[in-house]
Amino acid sequence: MKPFHSYQNPSLAIDLVVFGYQQRTLSVLLLNRNEMPFKDTWTLPGAFLQMDERFKDTCSRVLKTKLGMDNVYLEQLYSFDEPERDPRGRVIAIAHYALINPKNFAITAGSMANDVQWFDIHQMPELGFDHQEIFTQALQRLRSKILYFPVGFELLDDLFTMPELHELYECILDTTIDRRNFRRKILDAQYIINTGKKREGLQNRHPDLYKFNKKLPKNAFQLNIN
Amino acid sequence: MKPFHSYQNPSLAIDLVVFGYQQRTLSVLLLNRNEMPFKDTWTLPGAFLQMDERFKDTCSRVLKTKLGMDNVYLEQLYSFDEPERDPRGRVIAIAHYALINPKNFAITAGSMANDVQWFDIHQMPELGFDHQEIFTQALQRLRSKILYFPVGFELLDDLFTMPELHELYECILDTTIDRRNFRRKILDAQYIINTGKKREGLQNRHPDLYKFNKKLPKNAFQLNIN
DNA sequence: GCAAAAGTGTTACGGCTACACCCATGG
DNA sequence: CCATGGGTGTAGCCGTAACACTTTTGC
Known part of the structure; x- marks a missing residue:
């Protein structure tokens, strides 16, 4: 059998569209990047998949370490393969969306107050990478799914x-x-x-x-x- | 910027559920593997994603070289991340399904006659890897999509x-x-x-x-x- | 002219839309 | 007792499911 992982493979990123509902508003959690590329630009939270992780593991890791969240409703959305979607190189993104009750996780305080923030889905800033497209698909999916399934x-x-x-x-x-x-x-x-x-x-x-x-x-x- | 692709990444496979309709029967194209693992077992056709390929490129490559097909309706289905799904190592599969008119592509003759074959979806053999699950999801997707979209x-x-x-x-x-x-x-x-x-x-x-x-x-x- | 299958029309039921009305609470 | 909002009921319309009938073809 060939040396299996000696081929060069694209990196695998997990990107997360985290929906929250509060004050009669549907919001999305965005993260202000503090490094290149897209430094000081709002993006979806995400991380690279580690070799021993399943998608949900990576999701949980992001939600836990970056956002302090636990035990969250998750669904795989779609995978994005545009070769130029990340200026650092070839990165495939497996997008997921999450539904959480913000009341259970106090984001507004703490050290991340400045770089993690809820945004009303009607008042989103410009997003880095292809995250606008990912967000749009996530919202679409949520809207169609809620019509026939008890999500929400x-x-x-x-x-x-x-x-x-x-x-x-x-x-x-x-x-x-x-x-x-x-x-x-x-x-x-x-x-x-x-x-x-x-x-x-x-x-x-x-x-x-x-x-x-x-x-x-x-x-x-x-x-x-x- | 870090040496970006020096991390070890999982391999990325594209697996294809190719649906065909003939003699009033919905069929799927399966491939009898001639190497380990799952030698002499029926599986879905597929290939590893190359660094310069988009998903659809890999799909086209598989359809063209292994099956002699061109210009085919394709849709991304779902990504499968079970760490043990491939005994050779960590392989993420991005499953797609294709809809083709078998009349346009003569599979039944030629050198591949023995290892590529249409199977009535009601009379499928046991499949290698997690391909049974992928097939099941593809069929489900096709069935629900046809109810509200002019696929078919x-x-x-x-x-x-x-x-x-x-x-x-x-x-x-x-x-x-x-x-x-x-x-x-x-x-x-x-x-x-x-x-x-x-x-x-x-x-x-x-x-x-x-x-x-x-x-x-x-x-x-x-x-x-x- | 008969059998088989394709094109066209109709009726009646059920589910949904679009409403009106009553009830509970705080001030 | 009044304003506000939550709970309950209903009539009429529309869509569709479940049908019957007519038309075209080969033999």
Whole structure:
């Protein structure tokens, strides 16, 4: 058998589109690079794959060491192969996206305050590398997936109200959805379970608190928007 | 700047799920390996990515040199990172699938007759590496994509009849679809254009010949099956 | 003129959209 | 008791599934 790894191989980078939801806004976590290339430019967080790592391991390493996050919803997105996408040389990027609840991870304080930051998806800066394209694909994927699969609960607290879930969907899909029709569809799909508890301390009627139904039924769920 | 490619990187393989449609059967092209590992075992065709190649270049190279095919519909599928997936060492596979019309490429004759062969997707042999998983995902992707996107025309001749298209869909989705409802949906979606010509030489009524509408309208097409 | 298959039309049901109404809470 | 927002119900429309009928061809 040939000396297998003596060939020259491209480097393998894992790039991460980390989505967070807070203050009724869908945001993405960006990192301001402090070295060349693209020094002082906002980019997606990422790292090179080590020989003993699976993709998810690299993702976890980035999330843990650079962002202090743990136990995160991850999905592989797409791989990017443009030869000139990295000026340092040939780098293949395996893009993933993550969904997290920012409340669980305080990014805003600490030593990284300056170079790690949430950006409203409507107010993104210019990104280095081909990260704009990666981000666009990630958002597209999230938007289409949420129409037929119970993704999105990872962005909320364990307990959430129907209006909160409703607003999340509107925010991600960037549209308005009829409150009552949304409720019925979500309930029919049995994605969520009413806990009987109520959210207290609001000005008006206290809405029911729901939790995600982990044993999700395979009822076809299809959310149609106008 | 660091010596960038001095790190050890995994090898990058491109694996191909080549779908073909013939004799009312959806088939996959498999290759009988003539070297270790998995010698004399059926596998998906593939090759290692060269430093100057994009994914599609590698795909084309495999399709051209190993299979004599050219100008083929290709789509990136998913990347597989299991560290033990290749006994020779760490190999990441970027899987793609291709749709071709076998009529355009005579595989059955020639020097490769013995080690390249079409297999009915219902009668597949055991596959080497993790290729069974890759194949399964490819089939799944094809099946879900055909429900909302005009993929599949690549499997047919340039001119085809409505019953032929109908049968292709039934074959890919492995179900029955009402002939008349199918026709209406496809026509409404404007995926195809009636050429006015007819298929001659049949026993019964001569069906109209259609061609694929290349400037596909973005009407949402959704084929629902029971 | 008969069998087989392709083209065309229709009806009736179900699901969704687009609504209105009632209920709970704080001030 | 009023404003605000959350919970519940419903009517009417539209799309489509499930059909029947007519037309064309070969023998």
